[in-house]
Amino acid sequence: MRLYSTLALALLALLLGCSSGKSLYKHGDYYDAVFESVTRLQGNPNHKKATEVLSLSYPAAVQYIDAQVQAAIASDQPFKWRSAVEQYARINNLHDAIMRSPAALKIIPNPVSRFKEIGEARDKAAEECYTAGINEMLKNNRENSKQAYYLFRDANGFVPGYRESIEMMDKAKSDATIRVIVDREAPNRFNWTFNQFVFAYKSNEFVQFYTPEQVRSDTSIHPHQVVSVQFLRYGETPPSVSRTTSNFGDSLVVGEKTVGTVKKPVKKWFTAQATVFRKSMTSEGILHLTIADLKSNALLRNTDVRSAMSWSDQWASCSGDNRVIPSSTKNLCGKSEPVPQQGYLVNQTRTDLEGKLSGEIAGFYGRY
Incomplete structure (x- = not known):
């Protein structure tokens, strides 16, 4: 052989x-x-x-x-x-x-x-995972409880319902989970709310968020942290207008003449002037995010979440022969003074704050 x-x-x-x-x-x-x-x-x-x-x-x-x-x-x-x-x-x-x-x-x-052999191996794989999970649980800390959860899950995967693997999964996950109260938001004149973007974080199965009402009504919930998101302010700058004036000139064909037997173009010099106006506005919105440990009262995260957005548009006042004005400027000629869509900066700022807050929560709790 x-x-x-x-x-x-x-x-x-x-x-x-x-x-x-x-x-x-x-x-x-x-x-x-x-x-x-x-x-x-x-x-x-x-x-x-x-x-x-x-x-x-x-x-x-x-x-x-x-x-x-x-x-x-x-x-x-x-x-x-x-x-x-x-x-x-x-x-x-x-x-x-x-x-x-x-x-x-x-x-x-x-x-x-190897269908027979794999069945026997699954039984033994379930046993070794279950035993290793018990050993991790005995170490009595959060990280080992996480490892125990995965091991009990694997044991149940090899042999569904193996011993108390499902019950031990639940126990290990409970021991490994960080429970977080999401504090109430103070009302603001824009009626903006942001707590829903904290609750929307689902990427880490070992982090669970609760409202204060849930914690008060269920004494089995023992929270570890509290998250607070507070709206500080929103503001816009008044519109500002800048202008730039440019002069243009070019020789254009206006006809033709015959010299001997050859026809030649007749050109004439044309000029134009364009004043380009740019109107701009900016906005700023600020949230304050804190994450505190309830046992030690230590601040684990204490930061402002900021958004700075802007809007701008152009128009032009043109005189002379438009044919000598570059197309990028010519398209602005005759355009009316622009006005931003109502609520544009407000909506842009709010959306940006939502995304940045979501990123803050994901970045912090992704480490758990």
Whole structure:
């Protein structure tokens, strides 16, 4: 068997040296070689190179994966049965791919499977994850509780309902979760509210936000922090207008004349003047964000969230011959003095504040 395998690997290396798929196989990636061959055979059942590659790469792949499994099981690595499940699944993937391809099945008529073995490995993987989760919980701190939650989740994934894995997941997640009160906002003349953008943060499953009413009505909620978002101010600058005057001139054709037998264009110099006006306005909005630890009263975050927005537009007053005015300026000629859309800066500022507040919350609680 060892001699067969050695010869097979040598033949495979020789074959792949001249194969168009050399880049896939040159590192001995027999697993992907099988899938590549099966794909080619599905498109062309008589593909000669794919036939040869599959006949050599499949036994090499199974032999290599089985060796990986046995090495993992014999080792003292902490999650060796998880590794065994993953490797057995690879063999089963090869089996299924060949079974779905009539052309591949003619080449490998009896693909091996590890369905029985993977079932036994799942039981042992669930046990090792569950035991490791219990050990993490005994360390009694938040970070270890997070790791315990993932381990109990994995145990339940390997064997649904394994022992008390679901109950222990809930316990570990509860111990790992930061509970945050979102303080009430003071009313403001714009009727702006921002707390909804704190509650909208869902990226970290170990952070949970509550209203003060929820905490008061449920004594089982023991909050760790309080977030406060307060609107400080909004203001706009009065419109300011600047102007720039430019003179233009060019020689334009106004007719033609005949000199001897040759017609020549007649040109005349034309001038124009354009005064470009620019009207500008700016706005500023400010929120204040604090995040405090309820046990120590320490301020964990204390910052202003600022938005500075602007609006501007142009128009021009033009005289002379418009033909000599550049098109970028000419388009402004005759345009009326612009007025910003009602509420434009207010809405832009509010939207910008919402986005920046969301970013602040995500940046802070993403670390938890």
